[in-house]
Amino acid sequence: MTVxxxxxxxxxxxxxxxxxKILLSQRGSPYGYGQWHAPSGKLDAGEPLIxxxxxxxxEEVGVDIEPDHLRLVxxxxxRQGGGSADRIGFFFEATxxxxxxxxxxxxxxxxxxxxxxxxxxRDVIPYPxxxxxxxxxxxxxxxxxxx
Numbered sequence: 001m002t003v004x005x006x007x008x009x010x011x012x013x014x015x016x017x018x019x020x021k022i023l024l025s026q027r028g029s030p031y032g033y034g035q036w037h038a039p040s041g042k043l044d045a046g047e048p049l050i051x052x053x054x055x056x057x058x059e060e061v062g063v064d065i066e067p068d069h070l071r072l073v074x075x076x077x078x079r080q081g082g083g084s085a086d087r088i089g090f091f092f093e094a095t096x097x098x099x100x101x102x103x104x105x106x107x108x109x110x111x112x113x114x115x116x117x118x119x120x121x122r123d124v125i126p127y128p129x130x131x132x133x134x135x136x137x138x139x140x141x142x143x144x145x146x147x
Contacts (some may be wrong), residue, residue: 006086007085008077008085008086008087008088009042009080009085009086009087009088010042010043010049010087010088010089010090011040011041011042011043011087011088011089011090012040012041012042012043012049012052012053012056012089012090012092013037013038013039013040013053013089013090013091013092013128013131014038014039014040014053014056014057014065014070014092014094015038015073015091015092015093015094015132015135016038016039016057016061016063016094016097016101017093017094017095017117018095018114020116020117020118021114021115021116021117022038022114022115022116022117022120022132023038023039023061023101023112023113023114023115024036024037024038024112024113024114024115024120024121024124025037025038025039025060025061025103025109025110025111025112026109026110026111026112026113027108027109027110027125028106028107028108028109028110029107029108032125034110034123035123035124035125036120036121036123036124036125037124037125037128038091038128038131038132039056039057039060039061040056040060040089040128041055041056041059041060049072049090050067050070050092051067053065053070053090053092054066054067054070057094057097058104059104059105060104060105060109061101061102061103061104061112062099062100062101062102062104063094063097063098063099063100063101064097064098064099065094065096065097065098066096066097069094069095069096069097070092070093070094071092071093071094072090072091072092073091073092073093073135074091074131074134074135074141074142074143075088075089075090075091075131075141075142075143076088076089076091076127076128076130076131076134076142076143076144076145077142077143077144077145077147078127078130078145078146079144079145079146079147080146081146087127089127089128089131091131091132091134091135093135117136120132126145126146127145127146130143130145131143
């Protein structure tokens with residue numbers, strides 16, 4: 001009997017937190033167009049998770065985060081469905097960084113905006129919303145989404 005090994009996509013999500021405010025970006029590309037999410041992206045081959053989070057924060061919103069200023073706050077195992085690979089998302093919180101966040105990817109992102117943690121927009125993409133909800137609620141470190 002042959003057993004297939006899972007090959008999920010690994011994502012990093014960066015929750016930039018300034019007091020009670022969280023930075024989100026509004027998608028401008030086909031997947032999730034017009035919906036909100038935290039700066040995020042895929043892990044590159046051979047790249048440590050923390051390095052990917054630092055890279056994605058810079059690529060998407062132009063902030064420099066020291067690796068030791070990132071804290072793993074939640075993990076989501078997301079069932080993509082539709083024949084796509086499942087995903088595992090690692091959510092990191094940063095409360096210190098250098099630079100003022102701005103939209104570095106206007107071809108992929110409509111805007112970035114700060115939201116009160118208790119008043120996030122309703123149209124957050126469901127997969128990252130699961131991670132944000134788990135983080136804000138302080139629920140167990142792992143959320144299964146779509147299973």
